[in-house]
Amino acid sequence: MGGHLAELDSYCVINIDTRVIELNGSKIILRPKTFELLVLLAKAPGKVISKAQILESVWPDSVVEEQVIFQSINEIRKEFDSSEIIKTFPKKGYAWSCPNTTIVSEQFATKPKNSITPIFSFSKSTLVAVTASVTLIIASLYFFFGTPKPVQEVTSLTAENRQEQAFHNASKNHEGVVILPFNVSLLQDSEKWLRYGAMQGVIDQIQPVQGITLFQLEDVIEIVNRLSLDERKDISNIFDKSGASIVLDTKISGVPGDYNIVFSVYTPRSVDTKSLNVKDINEGISLLAQEFNQVTSPVTSINTESMDSKLRDSLIAKAISLLEENNPESALGFLQSALASDKANLYVHYLYSKVALNLGKIDLALESSKSALELNLEGDKAKYHNRLLFVFATASFIQKNYDIAEQTLQKAALESEMSKDWLYFSYTHSMLGKLHQYRSNYDDAKDYFDSALKYQELLKCPMGVAQTNLDLAEFYIVQDKIELAKSSIEISASLIKEHNLIDSKSDLSAIKSKLK
Template identity: 30%
Template sequence: MNNNNKKAENVNHATFCTLTGEVSIGEQTARLRPKTYLLAQYLSERSGQVISKEELLENVWEGSFVEEQAVFQSINEIRKAFSPTEVIKTYPRKGYEWVVPSQPEMVETHHQETLGGIQRKHAIVICVTALVGLLLLALLIGWPGDKTTQNIALDDTVAPSASTHQALLVLPFDTRQLAQSEQWVSIGAVQAIVDGFTSTTDLTLFQVSDVLDILARVPSNTPEPQALFDVSAATHIIEATLSGVPGEYHVAFTVYEHQSRQQGVIHGQFIEDVLSRLVETIGRELAASPTAKRVLFANQFNNALMYNAVQLLASNDLPSAISFLQSAITHAPNNLAAYFLLAKTYQQTGQYAQALEIAQQGMGVVVTNNEDKVYQSRLNYIMAVSLFALGDGQAKLQLEQAIQLSSENEDWLYTAYAKAMLAQYWIKAKRFDDALPLLQASLAYQQMLGCPMGVAQGYLDFVDYYVAKEDVEMANSSYNLALQVVKEKGLTQVEPLLQAQQTKLRTLSKGQ
């Protein structure tokens, strides 16, 4: 037997059983959710082609109201089911390619209504037996994708699973051993690492402002990784200490997962060297794609003004932080991160007119890279929220633009925020049919990201929805779901929101 034949024998093939939803690749067999199965089948029938997410939505979900994350979720489920075998290859911003050969006699399209395409008697027995079981189950509890009731529980086409999505949280570096002039690297390194990865739907990268929000949820100044896992969507946490002098720098780092950790040390002549190598190391750990470029600080938080501003934000000294951020913009007029943090801080302090003005100024800055695009879409969201708070009639249009921009930039956190805010707009207008799908989609994004704060807020948004509809039972049910998340994760920050919603529920109950 020649080498080519040996190689062919070792190639895994994919087989499909339409009636059970089972896919087999080599010795691995997995039963997939209905839509995930159809997606896998659709891709496999077009093996060698790059299929866009738009084509998948149109042909697999066939006009159903779903969000793009339904595609990403199904792709992740397939990859996880057959790991470590590479089944699907991603082409950023283009689509997906099925890379496993399929056995033609075992593949049936979802338009077939018989078992005529399956030649093996054993496969027929398995599929028919499973079909009988599925039909009996469907008669008892109802088929799982056909529910039309307006319930908070999302059906198969929208509900994501947090376990298949990776999220990287990089903590501020410990730079106490560096010279005073290099202290800013504590924050700059975080953004440098985030900027060191290409945009990908399989990995959430927390921006510096997100990191500050997460750290604020934990009382301790030096929180344990488990405490951060509990209050965030992170699946991986990077903790690092940077030391040394020019010509000889060292970074000692730890990569934390929920049940494990890995440690290492990297050396280099320049700070940029050690950070570039750290990005490569993290990329291998997460099976993510770092950029080919070397880490540079030219467009990062490269001055003491931004460092001090971020430190003040972390300590909740917002008035002082505003002063430093204003100075940072004066010093670097193209620093979109400074515009965003300043506008967000104004918004947090209720100064919506100032937030709107700064966000508008930031939107005028020319976008030069992916990091800038993310900040620009977030500035768009700040503008929308400010207009909504000020009662401006342009709020709806701005919110729609915020949804579009954040989705294009694959910033799913702010896509969720913008959809929830637009839902509030429709709730206020008593347009409940317009509000409901937005609330469902927003909650689905938060569930995909696995952020407890976001999920709790999503349920509280449903309280507003059902209070406006005067549905006491569903409003209380939504409140209890939020309360359960808050108690399980110890989210003390959400307690004021719970109290506010409780007041609304009491008022609603008294009025009926």
């Protein structure tokens, strides 16, 4: 923040090359468009600039509403800690009200009439006396220490030049940060708004840090629009077009209740990729902002533990990317490597067991989930315990260990309910429905299937609703209730077609074949 404005006693120096502003000795950084608006006003202190002039000068090639002006004006007032730094003239425009404003550049410098006055002033006779004194001091230094440095190196910098030099030095370490629109191509259509919604959510939660400028959403869109579709595939082009030194690229996949967020932090010389698994998007946005706040905070040291963590995170992120590409076999190998670097990580155990189960490697899924459950971790480290119980129970069910499967599913359901993991609460009830269906306990089975469907509908997950309806269809076929089975199949088929649920198409065909 710039500190309270002291009206006529205040001075402001704006460096149009480094984009650093100094108000009474405090540095201020603004986002690019807001900075351009500030310069436009500050070039003519006291002059009223209309909204039309501002839009034409600051946003010449963009179709924007006047609201963007209001937002930028408010941002300047907030950073300068003064509502009077820019005066509003209703129906006319805005005017800069700090007359002691200097605009500097490496090419030129302009000063308004009421510029900063020198701190000291001398008469001619005093100047002669001072010059004589300085000459005597220099001669003394020469006698004791040898040839001194040229006098101009010591005396030529004015207060203004020193300020400009300080700003130039500070700008060397200044960093611009670009958070790109999120890749949401693997999400359902109703969640595609997260491309910009989640992006804005992260921007809003990034903590301001001295020496770092965070580009706002409209700035990033403007930068991206400068690139062709092919150019956007190469992150280096973002650095070239924006001048940023840090770029965040994020991809979201999964279903409601089980989202994977893979994000990469790029600098011109490196890339660091990590992943997050969350139940809802708001949780993911908060965690992503926390992770990114650590990136922009000063790093004190790098130890072996942090290097191991970096390796594990990159292995997990690669595994998730391979799963998205429908390559579970390769993903399993990366997860195995991640487990080797952190055997107490329940999330990696859960992913590894789940992938093994989906690949039909039942013994491996049983073994890995069992060893993870034996770790007896507590607190946040036990976050995926309920999901591991589900994997272990499902593998046990497939191996026809029905009693163990039921006991474990009951535990999984209870833990899922306590942690409000409604997705796996639903999955667990579906499995309990199948178990009771196998035992011909049809009333209990129906209750579990209905409960599973209820929570899938609560989550608004098309995949989950479609799959549970297929479970119900199979349940009705076993009891020879063909019309009810057809009704459930019809609901499922409609969802699969509407949302292009490729993974459910083979299950739909299999259930349909049982009707013949």
